[in-house]
Amino acid sequence: MKRYLFKIKRLDPERKLSLRWEEFSVMMEQSERLLDGLIKIKEFIDGSLAFRRSCGHGICGSCAIKINGKSALACQTLARDLSGTVFIEPLPAMAVIKDLVVDMEPFFAKNEAVMPCLINDELLPDRERLQSPEDQHKILEAITCIMCGCCTSSCPSYWADKKYIGPAAILKAARFVLDSRDRAADERLEKIADTHGLWRCHSIYNCVEACPKGIDITGHISRLKRLALKKG
């Protein structure tokens, strides 16, 4: 067991408590995660601490927060990888609702804007639409996205322009554009190639660093840029 000092940036508009840093001392095993520390604080020290969590094992994307200056999942950050003091803040560039809970609606709206569903009006086969293993491999990375928001919140292009569609939405567009069963590639590429779209990406790579699933988001965005150029 080791003692950790959690420095958490808190905000509570309902109780008119303004932006401030609060310190909490937590004992944690090396095998525990940052999320376990937050739960201990909420359970034993201060029940008013607000944060999102669900699965606790890196697949739902709920617990995305800013840890030591970087967007990451609280449930995937191991105590053994942390030094004695941890700086915890809500995700950058997102409107704070309370403490570590941010408004994710704009993020999901951007995702919806790229038509995130398989579009194919061809005659339905008897069973499923077949896809070869080679074709499935092309979208393997893109389908791994858990929509946590770490990437878009870490992107300087997004900080500068809140209308920028963001890496997560472009990756979602790539997931369908590169899917052999989809037929709306041209439509999607046209949607994301506008003023606040694809071309606002400058390959800064913050998204790739922040992604808890290790997806090469910038690589996918760069692929879509080349496809968009070919289509003219």
Place this chain on the structure above:
Amino acid sequence: MRYKLHTGSTAWLIHRITGVMLALFIFFHFYALSPKAPVRFESLITAMNHPVSSVLLLGLVISHGLLGLRLMLIDMGAGARIHKPLFWLAALSGILLFILGSMPIIGGLK
């Protein structure tokens, strides 16, 4: 807002800052050489040929150019997964080119 700097974001920051500085330089270069500029031609030439300004310009051009090549490789797809080694390649070759390029400039200070 403070955010952790990584290899990719550092490369972008250097590229952006050198780019802005070069853009400003080009603007003032053309303005100063134009008939409308109220600067005397000789003093301007002296200032531009000064070792410090020459070396500074060399540094800006080398860093912006090599990082630009890295970006081109990323855009073409070949550099996407090796963007970090590409940064260090650009940094090392940049330092080498800078030293080689500065030598005749500083050497001319006799």
